[in-house]
Structure formats: structure tokens, C-alpha cells
Amino acid sequence: MQNPVRKLVIAGGGTAGWMAASLLRKTLPKHIHIRLVESEEIGIVGVGEATIPPIQTFNQFLGIDEKAFLKETHATIKLAISFENWRVPGEKYLHTFGAPGAQLGFSGFHHYWMRGKKEGLTDASLWDYDLNALCCDLGKFNKINTQNPMFDMQYAYHFDSALYGKFLRKVAEQLGVVRTEGMIEHVRQDTDTGFITALQLKSGEVIEGDLFIDCTGTRALLSQKTLGVNYEDWSHWLPADSALAVPSKRFESTLPYTRSIAHKVGWQWRIPLTHRNGNGIVYSSQYMSDDEAHNTLMGNLDSEALDTPRKISFRTGRTEQQWHKNVVSIGLSSGFLEPLESTSIHLIQSGIVRLMKMFPNHGVQQSIVDLYNAESKHEFETIRDFIILHYHVNERDDSDFWRDMRAMSIPERLKQKIEAFRTTSAIFNENNDIFRDASWVQVMMGQGITPVDYHPSADLPDAATLKQTLSKIYDAKRQPLEKMLAHDEFLTRYTGA
Known part of the structure; x- marks a missing residue:
């Protein structure tokens, strides 16, 4: 057992560092001192510009005014992701934050819809029953003040992640977080326990702590470089190891969804902000050269580039212990999953919330560390499997990349999930899976899986009633x-910008 935690030190700023600082300062008593160390010399990866709905809970807990947040981060509304060319070139589908249809009984709506399609009772697609999808098609959005689940329209945001980090810095410092500017030169450890005791800066200043949060990005200065935590490589399932990112001019009409456009190798994102578009291409260097990726990205921009593309290299996977000794890894130091489903910022959020729930007030206890690591591992793996699903279930035949992704061996849990849906339309979700039934249904059907059967409870109503x-x-x-407004009109009216 370690000494009681009275000094909490966060190594690194950016989105991860300032999310951790703001939420923990809001939550923890004042006798726990929180200090964040960052250096302006170190750049920020900053590709995480799209989010999922739980970010609203995070902002609301901090008391952040949504209108001010939207203005300061140049944010737009996100209702879905449009997956284009993923099953075959020329075809697209939406993965929305909504849920198609309504709760009709014991089984999910898609079972009743499948029976309806089979018997000719409807010619509508599954997405024709999804309010999020309808608004995406029209480019519209508005808040709906109702408790009726029929009209529930979940949404998230696109925003400039660098500006979000700066926005949260102001929030955190107002709450009492102390920021120190400086480059970490040396990490001190206890010779007996191996626990980190202090960070020594280039200036000579020594910052002591009882608990440390590693937000140093892919460098993982505390967890991997100092404590030697192993990294579990998932590149055999997700071989993409490179990305190029470039901003471009915004459109006159801002879409309320992210675009994910598959190419011969990998995929391209387009994220609409109020002052520009975020663009990038994710690819595998085994199948595509940097020059070819550059030409593919620049040749498929929807608007004029505002800069030259910036290269980002990564290795998909996770640290085997996201909490080791007295160091908790948050953000890219804990692992990397490509931003296909906009989960990067959510993994930061869930890691902080998990630490908040398990905070070691009287010192680090191995039982809590083990529980934290077990939950983190499971969450990472379920997101990993959801991303693999997009790649594996494809019918493209235009490159070795897509053929290899279709032929590869996949995790057993995902294999069972696909087979269960293919045969019975069933979705079996697990704890810590952030993607619920509607998400799995939309992606599986969008990728071309047509179930053989549906649940028998969907046969209960007679044909006329159904x-x-x-x-x-x-x-x-x-x-x-x-009553929906054009997306841009909503943003203008709501924020007053």
C-alpha cells in the first residue's frame, strides 16, 4: 500500500490532459492538489475532431454552456457517420446515434421490420424509420423537447480538438488546477517499489506526486518508457499504421454527419466544422505508399486544401496494463484505435470516469488496479471488434487489401456475434460495450449481412396489424x-454566431 494520494500530477496536456484535469478537479476534494505539466514545444496529434453522444454528459457535468462550447471550438452537430464504398464501391449506409423504429415487444424493432419486408408489408428501408437518418438526408437539425422515445434524437459534436483542449484548460484552471510549463527531462522512481515519485523538468524544477496520469501521447513517457509496460499489438487485425491529415475550406452547407469514404486501401474522413473541414486518410503502409496516399487524399478533397498534409504514424493496440503501480495511462498513452467510429475522445472520457470511480484515496490498492485494467481491456477489445467488423465484412474485389481483410481470422467473440446475427438476427451485447444493439444492427446490415431468420415474437401480430x-x-x-432547421441555420440561431 502506498501513501494516501494528496498530490495528483498529470503529465501532458492536450485534450486528454485537460479532460482529466477538469473532471478530477470537479470531483475530488480540495485537499488533493492537482497539477498538470505540459510543454508548448510538444505538438498535439489533434485528429480527434468527431465524438459520440456521451461527450454531452461530460460537458454538462462540468457545467459547460453548450452555446459557448460550440462557438469557441467551431463545433457542429453530429447525428451519424456515413460509410461510403465500404461493402462495395458506390454504395453507402448510415451508422446513426438513433435507434430505428420503436420498441414493439420482447425483441428489437429490426425483427418486426424484417418480417414486414419478407411478407411485403413495407417497402421502406430500416433507416426510413430512423429520425437521425431522416435529418441527415435533409441536412437538418433542431432540439426536440419531449420525453417520447419515438422522437429521441441522440447527437454528438464535431469540433477542433486543439481548441477543445484550450477551452477545457480555462475550465480546469478556474476550478483550481495548477499548470506548469516545462519539458520533462527525468522521471524519478522509488528504488524499492518502482513507483514514480517525481518529474524533473529541464528547468531543474522537481514536481513530486503520489499518483500520476500519463497523458504524454504515443510517447507514453511514464507507463511504457519508465515503467516498461508492454504494448499489445493488434496490427494483424487492423493493419492500418499511417494517416495523413489536412484541413480544407468549409462548405456553404454544413452536413450534420461525418463521412467515412473507403478507398482501394484504407479510408478517408471528412469532418465539417464551422470554419473549415477536417480531412484525412487512414491507410496501411504494407499496401500503399505515402505518395499514393497523398495523391488519393488530395485528389478526393471536396474543397480547397488550406495546408499541406501532415503524416501521423501509429501502431494499433493497447498497453497491457493501463494502470500500473501509481501511473494511469489516459489517451494515446493507453493505446490507439483508428478514428473510424470516433471513439478516441470517448476512451479518454471513460478512462477518467473509471479512475474517478476507483480513485485510491488511501493509496494504490492492487485489487482496484486489477479491476480498472480488466474493465479497460474489455472496453478496448469491444471497440476493436466493432472496427474490425467494418473491414472484415466487405465484398470489394478491387485490391489485395480488401481481399485480405475479408479472408483474415478474426477474434472469436466477433465471429460468434456475426454468426448469431446472420442466422437469427440476434444481438448479444456485453458490459462495457459502448455500441448498443442499434449500432451493431446498422453496421452489420449496412455491410451486407442479411439475416436468415428473425425472432418468433415478431410473428405475434397478424399481418394487417403489423x-x-x-x-x-x-x-x-x-x-x-x-420544425427542423437547416443545420447551419440552427447553429446560427442557437449560438448567436
Whole structure:
């Protein structure tokens, strides 16, 4: 057992560092001193410009005014991700934050819809029953003040992650976090326990701590370089190891969703902000050269580039122990999963929330460390499997990359999940899986998996009743559209910008 935690030191700033600093300062009593060390000399990766809905909970807990946040980070609304060319070139589908249809009984809506399609009771697609998808098609958004789950429209944000970090820095410092500017030159350890005791800066200043959070990015200065934590490599499942990122001019009309456009090797993102578009290409150097990736990205921009592309190299995987001794890894120091499903910032958030729930008030206890690591491992693995799903279930035949992804061996848990859906339409979710039934259904169907059967409870209503029910839901989902605003108009009215 270590000494009681009275000095909490965060190594590194950026989005991860300032998210950790702000949330923990808001949560922990004042006798626990929180200090963040960062250097302006070190750049920020900053590709995480798209999020998922739990970011709203994070901001609300901090008391952040949504209008001010949207303005200061040049944010837009995100209702979904549009996956283009993933099954075959020329085809696309949406993975929305909504849930198609409504709860009709024991089984999910897609079972009733499948029966309806089979018996000719509806010719509508699954996404025709999804309010998020309808708003994406029209480029519209507005807040809906109702408790009726039929009109629930979950949303997240696109924002400039560098500006979000600066925004949170102001929040954290107002709450009492102390920031120290400086480059870490040496990490001191206890010779008996191996626990980190202090950070020594180039200036000579020594910053002592009881608990340290490693937010030093892929350098993983504390966890990997100092404590020697091993890294579990997942590149055999997700071989992409490179990305090029470049900003471009914004469109006159800002779409309320992210675009993910598959190419012969890898995929390209397009993220709309109010002052520019974020673009990038994720690819595997085994299958594509940097020059070819550069030409693919620049040749497929929707607007004029504002800079030259910036190269980012990575290795997909995770640290085997995201909490080791008295160091907790948050953000890229804990692992890397490509931003296909916008999970990077969420993994920061969930890691901090997990630490907050398990905070070692009276010193580091191995039982808590083990629980933290078990939950973190499971969460990383479920997200990993969801990303693999997109690649593995494809029908493209235009490159070795896609053929190899289709032929590769996949994790057993994902294999079982796919087979269960393919045969019975069933979705079996696990604890710590951030993607719920509707997400798995949309991606599996979007990637071309057509289930053989549906749940027998969908046969309970007679054909006339089911047809009428599907028709009512179809019409109900369209009722709010009249009051929806064009996305840009909503942002202007709401923020006053």
C-alpha cells in the first residue's frame, strides 16, 4: 500500500490532459492538489475532431454552456457517420446515434421490420424509420423537447480538438488546477517499489506526486518508457499504421454527419466544422505508399486544401496494463484505435470516469488496479471488434487489401456475434460495450449481412396489424421534420454566431 494520494500530477496536456484535469478537479476534494505539466514545444496529434453522444454528459457535468462550447471550438452537430464504398464501391449506409423504429415487444424493432419486408408489408428501408437518418438526408437539425422515445434524437459534436483542449484548460484552471510549463527531462522512481515519485523538468524544477496520469501521447513517457509496460499489438487485425491529415475550406452547407469514404486501401474522413473541414486518410503502409496516399487524399478533397498534409504514424493496440503501480495511462498513452467510429475522445472520457470511480484515496490498492485494467481491456477489445467488423465484412474485389481483410481470422467473440446475427438476427451485447444493439444492427446490415431468420415474437401480430404499426411509426418519425432547421441555420440561431 502506498501513501494516501494528496498530490495528483498529470503529465501532458492536450485534450486528454485537460479532460482529466477538469473532471478530477470537479470531483475530488480540495485537499488533493492537482497539477498538470505540459510543454508548448510538444505538438498535439489533434485528429480527434468527431465524438459520440456521451461527450454531452461530460460537458454538462462540468457545467459547460453548450452555446459557448460550440462557438469557441467551431463545433457542429453530429447525428451519424456515413460509410461510403465500404461493402462495395458506390454504395453507402448510415451508422446513426438513433435507434430505428420503436420498441414493439420482447425483441428489437429490426425483427418486426424484417418480417414486414419478407411478407411485403413495407417497402421502406430500416433507416426510413430512423429520425437521425431522416435529418441527415435533409441536412437538418433542431432540439426536440419531449420525453417520447419515438422522437429521441441522440447527437454528438464535431469540433477542433486543439481548441477543445484550450477551452477545457480555462475550465480546469478556474476550478483550481495548477499548470506548469516545462519539458520533462527525468522521471524519478522509488528504488524499492518502482513507483514514480517525481518529474524533473529541464528547468531543474522537481514536481513530486503520489499518483500520476500519463497523458504524454504515443510517447507514453511514464507507463511504457519508465515503467516498461508492454504494448499489445493488434496490427494483424487492423493493419492500418499511417494517416495523413489536412484541413480544407468549409462548405456553404454544413452536413450534420461525418463521412467515412473507403478507398482501394484504407479510408478517408471528412469532418465539417464551422470554419473549415477536417480531412484525412487512414491507410496501411504494407499496401500503399505515402505518395499514393497523398495523391488519393488530395485528389478526393471536396474543397480547397488550406495546408499541406501532415503524416501521423501509429501502431494499433493497447498497453497491457493501463494502470500500473501509481501511473494511469489516459489517451494515446493507453493505446490507439483508428478514428473510424470516433471513439478516441470517448476512451479518454471513460478512462477518467473509471479512475474517478476507483480513485485510491488511501493509496494504490492492487485489487482496484486489477479491476480498472480488466474493465479497460474489455472496453478496448469491444471497440476493436466493432472496427474490425467494418473491414472484415466487405465484398470489394478491387485490391489485395480488401481481399485480405475479408479472408483474415478474426477474434472469436466477433465471429460468434456475426454468426448469431446472420442466422437469427440476434444481438448479444456485453458490459462495457459502448455500441448498443442499434449500432451493431446498422453496421452489420449496412455491410451486407442479411439475416436468415428473425425472432418468433415478431410473428405475434397478424399481418394487417403489423402493416398498420409499421406505417404509423413511419409517419410518426416524419412529424418533427417540419420544425427542423437547416443545420447551419440552427447553429446560427442557437449560438448567436
